[in-house]
Structure formats: C-alpha cells, structure tokens
Amino acid sequence: MKLSPHTRIAEILAAHPDMPEALASLAPEFNLLKNPIARATVAKVATVEKAASMAKIQVEELLDRIATLLKDRGVEVELETKPAREERVRILKDLIMDLHRGAPFDEVKRRFSELVKDVDAPEIAEMEQQLIAEGLPVEEVQRLCDVHVQVFKEALEERERPSVPPGHPVHTFMEENSHAAQLLDRIDAAFRDGPQWDTITSLLETLSQIDRHYLRKENQLFPRLEEHGVSGPSQVMWALHDEIRAGLKELARLAASRDAGRFEPLFREVATAIREMIYKEERILFPLALETLSEEEWRKVREGEEEIGYAWVSPPPPFPGASRGPSPSTRTTSAPSEGLRPAGELPSVLATSILFPFSTGELTVEQADLILKHLPVDISFVDEHDKVRYYTDTPHRIFPRSPGVIGRDVRNCHPPKSVHIVEKILTSFKEGKKDVAEFWIQLQGRFIHIRYFAVRDALGRYRGCLEVSQDVTDIRKLEGEKRLLDWED
Numbered sequence: 001m002k003l004s005p006h007t008r009i010a011e012i013l014a015a016h017p018d019m020p021e022a023l024a025s026l027a028p029e030f031n032l033l034k035n036p037i038a039r040a041t042v043a044k045v046a047t048v049e050k051a052a053s054m055a056k057i058q059v060e061e062l063l064d065r066i067a068t069l070l071k072d073r074g075v076e077v078e079l080e081t082k083p084a085r086e087e088r089v090r091i092l093k094d095l096i097m098d099l100h101r102g103a104p105f106d107e108v109k110r111r112f113s114e115l116v117k118d119v120d121a122p123e124i125a126e127m128e129q130q131l132i133a134e135g136l137p138v139e140e141v142q143r144l145c146d147v148h149v150q151v152f153k154e155a156l157e158e159r160e161r162p163s164v165p166p167g168h169p170v171h172t173f174m175e176e177n178s179h180a181a182q183l184l185d186r187i188d189a190a191f192r193d194g195p196q197w198d199t200i201t202s203l204l205e206t207l208s209q210i211d212r213h214y215l216r217k218e219n220q221l222f223p224r225l226e227e228h229g230v231s232g233p234s235q236v237m238w239a240l241h242d243e244i245r246a247g248l249k250e251l252a253r254l255a256a257s258r259d260a261g262r263f264e265p266l267f268r269e270v271a272t273a274i275r276e277m278i279y280k281e282e283r284i285l286f287p288l289a290l291e292t293l294s295e296e297e298w299r300k301v302r303e304g305e306e307e308i309g310y311a312w313v314s315p316p317p318p319f320p321g322a323s324r325g326p327s328p329s330t331r332t333t334s335a336p337s338e339g340l341r342p343a344g345e346l347p348s349v350l351a352t353s354i355l356f357p358f359s360t361g362e363l364t365v366e367q368a369d370l371i372l373k374h375l376p377v378d379i380s381f382v383d384e385h386d387k388v389r390y391y392t393d394t395p396h397r398i399f400p401r402s403p404g405v406i407g408r409d410v411r412n413c414h415p416p417k418s419v420h421i422v423e424k425i426l427t428s429f430k431e432g433k434k435d436v437a438e439f440w441i442q443l444q445g446r447f448i449h450i451r452y453f454a455v456r457d458a459l460g461r462y463r464g465c466l467e468v469s470q471d472v473t474d475i476r477k478l479e480g481e482k483r484l485l486d487w488e489d
Contacts (some may be wrong), residue, residue, distance in 0.1 A: 003067055004080035005049040005059050006120055009033070010160075012066060013043055016073040026065055027055035036251045037320065041164050045290040047120060092127045100140065102110045111467035122230075129232035138416040141232075142239050149280060162286045163443040169221070170286045172310065176213045179312040181209045184271045191264065200486045202257045208248050210274070214241040215400050220304045221289060223404040224297050226412055233285050237277070238415045244273050300404070305437040307393075307402040380467040381455075382410045386426060389464070398469045399449055410465075429454035430462050440472075 001015055013019045013033065019032045030051065032038040048066065052059040067077045068237075095108050121395040131141050141324065150168055164171045190199040195381040218241065222234035247270035259414040287323050293301070310316075355362040363371070372392050376400065388408050391401045410426075428434040429452075437452040453466045 001062060001070070001075060002078045003035045003048070005052075005063065006047050007361070009046045009048070009051055009399070010039070010435070012040060012048075012070070013069055015075050019069070022069045022073075023066070024214070026062070026069075027057065029055045029060065037165065038235045041168070041242055041290060044160055044163060045287040046177075047291075049289055050122075052119075089123055089130065090124050092123060093130055094165050096127065096131065100136070103231075121284045122291060124284050125230055125232045125288050128236055129230070132232060132235060138235050138239060142236050149276070149284075157283070161282050162290055164290070165320045167302065169216075169298060169305060170290060172305070172313060173213065173216075173286065173314045174282060175313050176210075176311045177281065180207065180210055180213070180274055181278065184274060186270070187267065191260075192269065195258075195260055195263075197255055197258055201252070204248065204252050204255055206312070210248075211245060212309045212311045214245070215304055216286075216310075216402075217241075219308060219400060219402045220404045220413070221303045221410045224293055224301060225289060226408065227297075228292050230288070230292060231412065233288070234412060236283070237280070238275060239417065240273065242415050242417070244270060244277065247273065247425040304402040304404050308400050345392075378469040381464055382426075382467070383428075383464040384462055386410050388413060398443070398471060425452055426465060429465055432460075432462070445473075446471050447476060 001011065004010075007024075012023070016022075020039065023033050024030045042175075049059050052062040063079060067079055070077050092112075095112055097236075099105070102130070128141055132138060135248050162170050163173070185208070187200055187203045190196040190203065201486045218234070218238055222238075225231070225233060244373060248268060249265065251266055251270060253268065299319045306315065312417060313442060353364065353365060356368070373394055375392065377395075378392055378394060378397050380401065381389050383389050386409055387407050388410055391405065405413060411422055414422050425434075425437045429435075435454045435456075441448050441450070441452045448471050449472045451468045453468065454462060455466050456462050
C-alpha cells in the first residue's frame with residue numbers, strides 16, 4: 001500500500017487485522033483505535049499527519065514506524081514523499097489566487113494534479129482562512145469556493161463520506177441533507193409536470209425548514225470550530241446560507257404569483273446552491289469537524305441542538321458512547337461556557353438560599369434567573385471584550401440562541417455582510433460617542449424592534465453591550481386606554 005502523511009488511519013487499519021493493537025502500541029493516544037466506534041468515525045477522517053500531531057510525534061518518524069509494523073505483517077509498503085503541510089497550503093492558496101486573477105480553470109486543475117495530487121478538508125479550511133486573513137473579501141472567497149471545489153473534486157471524492165452512528169450531530173446533518181435533496185427533486189418534478197403550483201408552494205414551505213439545519217451549523221458547530229482557530233467555514237458558509245434563505249423566500253413569492261418565467265431560472269440557481277452546500281458539508285466541513293472536535297465537544301453540540309430544532313427528522317437518539325477524540329493537550333482552551341449550568345441544575349442550597357445583593361434589592365440565583373426568563377423581551381449580553389456572556393432562554397425567542405454561543409466573539413455571531421455594522425456600534429459605544437442603536441424589521445409577518453444599549457458602570461466605563469429584541473406587533477395596535485381588568489372567571 002502507499003503510505004503518506006495524508007493516508008487515512010482507516011486505510012492502515014484495513015491493511016491487517018491486528019493493526020488496531022499494533023498502532024495502539026506506538027502511543028497512548030492511539031488506544032482509542034481499540035474502540036470500534038472510534039474506528040468507524042475518527043479513523044475514517046484522521047490522517048497520519050493528524051495522528052502524529054495528537055501523539056506529539058514527528059510525522060516522518062510515525063510514517064517509518066507504521067511502515068515497519070505493516071512490513072512485519074507482510075504488507076508491501078511504498079512511502080510517498082509530499083510537500084510539508086505548510087507548503088501544500090501555500091501551493092493551494094497560490095492556485096486559487098491564480099483563479100482569482102483569471103487563470104483558465106483547466107490549467108489550474110492540471111497544476112493541482114501535478115503539484116499536490118490530493119487534498120484534505122483541514123487544508124482547504126486553512127487555505128480559505130489565510131485568504132480572508134490576507135484581505136481577500138469573504139464574498140470573493142465565497143465565489144472562489146465554488147470554483148476550488150471543482151478543482152479539488154476528484155481528490156475529495158476519493159475520500160469516503162463520514163460514517164457515524166445515529167445520535168451523532170453529523171449523522172443528523174447528513175440525514176437532513178438526504179431529505180433536502182429529495183425535496184428538490186420533487187419540486188423539480190412538480191414544475192415540469194404543469195407547473196403544479198399548489199404542490200410547489202407546499203413543498204417550498206417544507207423545504208424552508210432547511211433554515212434549522214443552517215442555524216444548528218451557525219450556532220452549534222461553528223462556535224466549536226472557532227475555539228480551535230478554525231473560522232474560515234463559518235465566514236464563507238454563513239454568507240451562502242443567507243443567499244439560499246433569500247432565494248427560498250423569493251421562490252415562495254414567485255410561486256404565489258404563478259410566475260413560471262422567473263421561477264424556473266431562480267429555482268435552478270437555488271437548487272444548485274443547496275446541492276453544492278451538501279457536497280461541501282459532507283466532503284469538507286464534516287470531515288474537518290470530525291478530525292478537530294473531541295467526543296466531549298460533540299456531546300455538547302448534540303445537547304445544544306434541541307434549543308434550535310431539526311429539519312424534517314424526528315429528534316435523534318442521545319449522543320452515542322464513543323472513545324475520546326483529540327487529546328486535551330492538542331486542543332485550545334475551552335470557552336467559558338464549559339462550566340456553566342442552568343440555575344435549575346445548581347445545588348438547591350445555592351440556587352434558592354443564598355441571596356445576592358443588587359443595587360436595589362436582593363435575589364437568589366433562581367429568582368434572578370426566573371425574572372429574566374419571564375421578561376417580555378429577549379436579552380443578550382456581550383462583555384467589554386466582545387464575548388457573548390449571556391442570553392435569556394425564553395420559550396419563544398425571536399432569534400434562536402443555543403449554549404454554543406456563550407464565550408463566542410460577537411462578530412462571529414452575525415453573517416459576514418453585517419459584521420461592519422456590529423463593529424461600528426461597538427466602536428461607538430466604547431468611544432462614548434453613542435449609547436443606543438435601534439432597528440426594526442418585518443419577520444414572518446411580525447414587527448420586531450431591536451435595540452442595543454451601551455452598558456457602563458458608575459464611573460462611566462464601558463462594560464458591555466445589551467441587545468434587547470421585542471415583538472411589538474400587538475403593542476402597535478393599541479389605542480385609547482384600558483384601566484379595568486377584563487379577565488373571565
């Protein structure tokens with residue numbers, strides 16, 4: 001077999017029956033390979049290079065030791081020499097920048113085959129991240145994303161799609177992708193056979209549930225990747241999510257007006273965008289996430305999913321038991337959210353007995369939590385370091401939130417096209433130029449009032465930003481006075 005830094009561990013395990021035990025003997029970090037679930041998940045996406053990083057072994061040394069293990073078991077091994085990871089990413093970046101400058105697609109694809117030959121998800125994510133960091137607009141990286149997927153497509157398709165058990169977030173995401181693809185086929189058939197506008201309208205309404213799929217990515221998966229310094233996918237994919245959302249809304253409007261001439265080309269465009277997003281998720285994002293996040297991090301992703309909900313599928317089973325992912329030594333410091341617990345889960349003596357003094361009274365943790373939950377507004381608080389520290393977990397939030405947002409940089413909580421507005425508000429608050437910013441929007445037939453307040457201490461120092469959102473649809477309809485209680489017994 002051919003052995004290189006980018007060989008998947010699963011390929012090595014498949015070369016001989018006792019390779020799980022043999023690899024485990026090389027480093028304690030490889031003991032997880034004795035676990036069948038880990039072999040079915042982590043091993044399918046982790047490369048020799050990633051394994052070397054986990055075990056803090058030089059990749060060349062690990063390659064030699066694996067080659068020896070395989071040869072001792074009668075397996076013929078051909079060691080491939082490839083450019084170091086940093087050099088490969090640089091080459092990938094140069095190729096994509098050549099596309100940006102107008103180089104022919106076929107020429108770039110040929111050079112990729114000659115210089116790099118294959119590619120893995122982390123390399124693509126790192127390349128995108130470097131392009132953004134070097135000043136290439138997210139919109140341009142987004143445009144090039146569609147092109148570079150085509151350049152790398154053959155190499156990506158040599159990798160297996162992720163295989164994880166039910167209950168794992170990736171399994172749920174992929175199940176939803178299957179439903180989305182089927183819905184697109186049904187809408188296409190209903191248009192060609194008629195068009196059957198009533199059927200199309202109903203199917204579009206069902207397809208709009210894809211928003212929950214994207215919200216879980218944005219609020220649960222992306223924050224975990226950002227903790228590991230992986231921010232490229234969230235910046236590029238979020239913009240694509242918003243384009244798909246806008247396209248689906250316009251398709252619903254065109255279907256309602258029976259405008260076949262404008263509906264068909266837009267549907268082709270939106271359907272292509274959704275299918276390409278499915279491809280990018282299953283060939284790039286999910287393998288990257290499986291290689292990056294630990295079992296405990298996936299468990300937290302799964303726990304937060306219920307806050308947002310699912311598209312087309314029933315709530316999945318609990319997170320499956322599995323061996324751990326990357327060792328703690330290879331992970332960045334966890335977000336402050338790791339130790340947080342709802343007031344209802346605190347020891348009762350702390351939640352209900354200890355009074356905390358406020359400027360105008362005293363409350364227990366439980367009382368404070370209940371008061372905030374029962375306010376007729378949604379609240380989110382961002383501290384002076386621009387980190388999200390709190391949101392009210394009300395039953396009917398206007399904008400979805402989940403625990404994954406706690407500790408996240410607020411800039412990463414907004415689509416790229418809105419970040420400049422966030423920056424302007426925060427800068428003005430910090431400089432003391434402004435104290436309030438407000439907006440109002442129409443959302444699903446409701447009138448939403450959104451306000452941002454600079455939070456300052458007694459000395460006038462900026463301590464954070466408070467976001468308050470309220471559905472004022474019914475309030476705006478009020479007239480005259482109401483002085484009497486009109487309850488019915």
